[in-house]
Amino acid sequence: MKQNIQLPEGSLEKQTTTLNLGPTHPATHGVFQNILEMDGERIIDAVPTIGFIHRAFEKIAERRAYYQITPLTDRLNYCSSPINNMGWHMTVEKLIGAKLPKRVEYLRVIIMELSRIADHLVCNSVIGVDTGAFTGFIYVFEFREKIYEIFEEVCGSRLTTNIGRIGGFERNFSDLAFQRINAFLKEFPKAMKEFETLFNRNRIFMERTMGVGGIDADRALNYGFTGPNLRAAGIDYDVRVAHPYSSYEDFDFTVPIGTTGDVYDRYLVRNEEIWQSLSIIQQAMDKIKDLDPTVFHADIPDFYLPEKADVYSKMEALIYHFKIVMGETEVPVGEVYHSVEGGNGELGFYLLSDGGRTPYRLHFRRPCFIYYQAYPEIVKGMMLSDAVITMSSLNLIAGEIDA
Amino acid sequence: MTNEEIKQKLIDKFGELVYHFEEPYGMLTFETETNNNLKVMTFLNDDADLEFTYLNDLTAVHYPENKGKELAVVYMLQNIKKSIRIRLKVFTDIEKPDVFTASNLFSTANWLEREAYDFFGVNFVGHPNLIRIMNVDEMDYHPLRKEYALEEQTRTDKDDDMFGR
Numbered sequence: 062m063k064q065n066i067q068l069p070e071g072s073l074e075k076q077t078t079t080l081n082l083g084p085t086h087p088a089t090h091g092v093f094q095n096i097l098e099m100d101g102e103r104i105i106d107a108v109p110t111i112g113f114i115h116r117a118f119e120k121i122a123e124r125r126a127y128y129q130i131t132p133l134t135d136r137l138n139y140c141s142s143p144i145n146n147m148g149w150h151m152t153v154e155k156l157i158g159a160k161l162p163k164r165v166e167y168l169r170v171i172i173m174e175l176s177r178i179a180d181h182l183v184c185n186s187v188i189g190v191d192t193g194a195f196t197g198f199i200y201v202f203e204f205r206e207k208i209y210e211i212f213e214e215v216c217g218s219r220l221t222t223n224i225g226r227i228g229g230f231e232r233n234f235s236d237l238a239f240q241r242i243n244a245f246l247k248e249f250p251k252a253m254k255e256f257e258t259l260f261n262r263n264r265i266f267m268e269r270t271m272g273v274g275g276i277d278a279d280r281a282l283n284y285g286f287t288g289p290n291l292r293a294a295g296i297d298y299d300v301r302v303a304h305p306y307s308s309y310e311d312f313d314f315t316v317p318i319g320t321t322g323d324v325y326d327r328y329l330v331r332n333e334e335i336w337q338s339l340s341i342i343q344q345a346m347d348k349i350k351d352l353d354p355t356v357f358h359a360d361i362p363d364f365y366l367p368e369k370a371d372v373y374s375k376m377e378a379l380i381y382h383f384k385i386v387m388g389e390t391e392v393p394v395g396e397v398y399h400s401v402e403g404g405n406g407e408l409g410f411y412l413l414s415d416g417g418r419t420p421y422r423l424h425f426r427r428p429c430f431i432y433y434q435a436y437p438e439i440v441k442g443m444m445l446s447d448a449v450i451t452m453s454s455l456n457l458i459a460g461e462i463d464a
Numbered sequence: 465m466t467n468e469e470i471k472q473k474l475i476d477k478f479g480e481l482v483y484h485f486e487e488p489y490g491m492l493t494f495e496t497e498t499n500n501n502l503k504v505m506t507f508l509n510d511d512a513d514l515e516f517t518y519l520n521d522l523t524a525v526h527y528p529e530n531k532g533k534e535l536a537v538v539y540m541l542q543n544i545k546k547s548i549r550i551r552l553k554v555f556t557d558i559e560k561p562d563v564f565t566a567s568n569l570f571s572t573a574n575w576l577e578r579e580a581y582d583f584f585g586v587n588f589v590g591h592p593n594l595i596r597i598m599n600v601d602e603m604d605y606h607p608l609r610k611e612y613a614l615e616e617q618t619r620t621d622k623d624d625d626m627f628g629r
Binding site for chain 2: 111112115117119120121123124155156280282283284285296298303304395396397398407409411413421422424426430431433434435463464
């Protein structure tokens with residue numbers, strides 16, 4: 062809404078300028094539209110409009126068998142889709158009461174932490190790009206590529222992974238996968254150190270990010286912030302610690318927190334989380350050495366597809382295969398909420414089952430949908446260029462906002 | 465603090481107005497009267513022991529068979545210090561789906577209520593900006609209600625009798 066600008070007496074009357082930032086703009090990294098009211102270069106008001114890539118996943122999920130919903134979750138936060146996939150598998154496992162072997166849980170932890178690193182790398186290096194430092198982006202994107210190569214070796218795809226199945230993984234990790242993980246653990250810290258040297262104490266970067274886009278702890282909680290953005294404001298809420306899943310309680314890691322909740326703190330929190338993730342992956346690699354290397358799924362024949370060779374030669378396997386593929390497996394009636402610590406916050410699945418083939422209702426608690434509504438409050442009074450880096454530092458993913 | 469203690473505190477405070485206590489998969493779930501939702505949430509928010517100051521999630525569910533109480537609004541609150549979650553439900557009539565807004569208590573509720581309005585048509589009384597959020601403004605129905613089946617029901621080119629689609 063156009064407003065009059067306060068000017069000294071006797072000046073010509075002036076009004077604010079309306080500026081459409083987005084929906085397609087090179088600086089917004091996704092389909093975001095903000096209708097900004099500007100006084101010169103200063104933002105008076107912002108109105109975000111969302112829904113440009115809304116695909117009605119919650120409705121589609123009501124017509125799909127449980128195993129067919131995994132590909133939908135890929136397309137929420139597509140920077141870390143394995144976390145979404147496994148969050149969904151764990152929700153269904155909670156509903157059916159499946160107990161998973163330790164090795165499966167540790168393998169999941171490895172994959173989830175790798176995707177957390179990938180997610181944070183995208184976010185942090187893009188803050189660099191938006192502040193005019195392209196080099197860091199190039200340094201770390203090579204390693205994001207290496208993470209995708211690991212996913213490729215484990216499940217066959219890279220971005221929208223559809224990794225794992227209800228009850229475990231579709232196949233065991235190959236030797237090559239472990240080699241790639243080990244190579245990553247060995248090489249990545251060097252690049253990460255280089256990246257940090259480039260930014261952490263860089264005067265230009267600090268001037269651009271410190272005190273920009275801050276939110277205090279009370280407001281952040283009131284706005285339902287989760288993940289690194291909440292922790293940057295000083296609240297040590299991490300789903301991995303508060304509501305442990307997939308044996309995260311077996312791992313030793315710290316939850317980094319910031320103080321001011323500004324862009325710089327968010328950047329530092331994410332960087333530290335990358336180091337913590339690396340340590341978790343290392344611990345998980347050590348832990349699985351002592352476990353039976355042939356275990357990669359739980360023993361739940363009602364939900365986990367049998368070996369193809371058995372399907373052709375054994376009666377039970379054929380029946381299970383048919384029932385699973387047609388989605389005719391019995392599911393308990395129940396109401397379950399499960400959440401995982403996604404790349405940008407608490408990703409929750411609220412699942413209502415009426416015992417039928419499909420969920421009665423499935424609701425995704427998407428972290429960035431919830432905290433994006435704080436954006437107008439954060440950017441009010443800031444410069445336009447600060448609004449752009451605030452947006453990239455919040456780690457907003459259009460696919461997740463619009464579901 | 466256990467679920468039993470929370471339940472007892474709620475019953476002490478609200479008596480008959482809170483009911484249907486359950487614990488599906490460990491999360492305390494209960495219902496209250498439609499016009500009592502804000503009172504319960506304010507109590508949970510303000511009480512020094514309970515401190516459910518964080519709205520984790522809000523959504524709606526449509527039960528077409530539940531005559532007079534077709535729409536459920538489900539709130540999930542969390543005590544962020546002690547990591548306890550509880551679920552609160554209110555039911556409302558689809559003909560007059562009025563529920564008091566929680567957006568004055570939690571800023572989180574603003575968009576979540578707009579989403580529930582967009583998809584289910586729950587009318588959040590007192591909401592500052594209750595307009596559609598995902599769908600186009602011209603839409604004149606609420607698509608997540610159960611009467612809108614996902615597939616075109618008049619299609620005849622598919623014979624699904626065998627597989628119970």
